[in-house]
Every structure is written in structure tokens, then in C-alpha cells.
Amino acid sequence: MNSVPFALILLFIGSTLFTLAECTIGGTVNCYQCNVFNQGAREFCANAERKMYNCTGCMKTKTRVYMHDQWLRYKYVTVISKYCIQYMNYKLEEGCYTKSADQGYIRRCYCYSHWCNSANKNSNRTLVTVGLQVLFTFFVFNWIRGS
Structure with a gap:
């Protein structure tokens, strides 16, 4: 058996296990934080x-919220x-x-994946990693069939 495809398959399996471990073990995620007070200063x-x-x-x-900060002047403020x-x-x-x-009103949205509270919905690294692994597997198997 040729050692190059075997090494590529082992690399694929290792990266898949790493992705699964990153997503599941420990139960921690990475998030963005802003518009909160941090050590007495507001981070916008x-x-x-x-x-x-x-x-x-x-x-x-x-x-x-609906505010009336001046006499007979009202406005909505969104944060x-x-x-x-x-x-x-x-x-x-x-x-x-x-x-x-x-x-x-106050709308609170909870999520449990990496960077899920960003403005960009496509910021999930896990989805990109899995997509690259599938593409990598496709090329490896086509290369093995061609050999």
C-alpha cells in the first residue's frame, strides 16, 4: 500500500477528531461581548x-424603549x-x-456555538472546517481511485 494516501487519510481522521473535540468536549464556546460595562468603562x-x-x-x-427626555418630545431608543x-x-x-x-421590549437570544452572537450569521468556524474536510476527502478518494 502506498504510504502517501494512508498519511492523508490519517491526517483527515485526526482533523475530524480535533473538530469534534473542539465542539463537544468541555462545553465551552467563544463569544463576542460589547455594550457592557467592563471595569467601570463601557465597551461599545x-x-x-x-x-x-x-x-x-x-x-x-x-x-x-420609548423615552420622553424632553417636554412633549418622545423617541424610541434601541440598544x-x-x-x-x-x-x-x-x-x-x-x-x-x-x-x-x-x-x-427586550429580546434576548441565546446560542451555544462559536461566535454565534456576531452580526454575521456565517461566522461559525465549525461549519467551514467540516466543509473543508469533506472537500479534502473528495479529492483524496478521487486521487486514490486514479492511482
């Missing part, structure tokens, strides 16, 4: 999203915040939960 989402590691889950909130949940005794089901508040 517009400036930069802070990358947080070893989170139990990620949360993204959208708060919309989006992102959080790294580090200590959670129980997990809510992944999804969004809305609660009305002050003629507005």
Missing part, C-alpha cells in the same frame, strides 16, 4: 467587539448588546425570548 459595539473565550453560552440582546455567559447553572433552549418593557 461600534468601536470593537471584544472576543471572549471559555463561555458557557453566548447572548445577544436588543432593547427598545444591542452582546454577552459571554460564563456561569450558567442551566441552559435555556437556543433561540430568542421577548419580554415587553416600558412601552418597548
Whole structure:
């Protein structure tokens, strides 16, 4: 048996096991965090999203309230915040939960995969890694059949 295809197959199996371990072992994910107070200073989402590691889950909130800060002047204010949940005794089901508040609402969205609380829905590294592994496997098997 040729050693090159065997080495490629072992590399594929190793990278697959690494991906599975990254997704399942330890139960931690990486999240973005912004529009929260950190050591007395507010970190705005517009400036930069802070990358947080070893989170139990990620949360993204959208708060919309009706304000009247001047006489006879009213306006809606919307704030989006992102959080790294580090200590959670129980997990809510992944999804969004809305609660009305002050003629507005608060929507909290929970998720449990890497970077899932970003604005970009295609930021999941695991999906890209699995796609590359499938493509790699396709080329390896075609190369083996051609030899």
C-alpha cells in the first residue's frame, strides 16, 4: 500500500477528531461581548467587539424603549448588546425570548456555538472546517481511485 494516501487519510481522521473535540468536549464556546460595562468603562459595539473565550453560552440582546427626555418630545431608543455567559447553572433552549418593557421590549437570544452572537450569521468556524474536510476527502478518494 502506498504510504502517501494512508498519511492523508490519517491526517483527515485526526482533523475530524480535533473538530469534534473542539465542539463537544468541555462545553465551552467563544463569544463576542460589547455594550457592557467592563471595569467601570463601557465597551461599545461600534468601536470593537471584544472576543471572549471559555463561555458557557453566548447572548445577544436588543432593547427598545420609548423615552420622553424632553417636554412633549418622545423617541424610541434601541440598544444591542452582546454577552459571554460564563456561569450558567442551566441552559435555556437556543433561540430568542421577548419580554415587553416600558412601552418597548427586550429580546434576548441565546446560542451555544462559536461566535454565534456576531452580526454575521456565517461566522461559525465549525461549519467551514467540516466543509473543508469533506472537500479534502473528495479529492483524496478521487486521487486514490486514479492511482
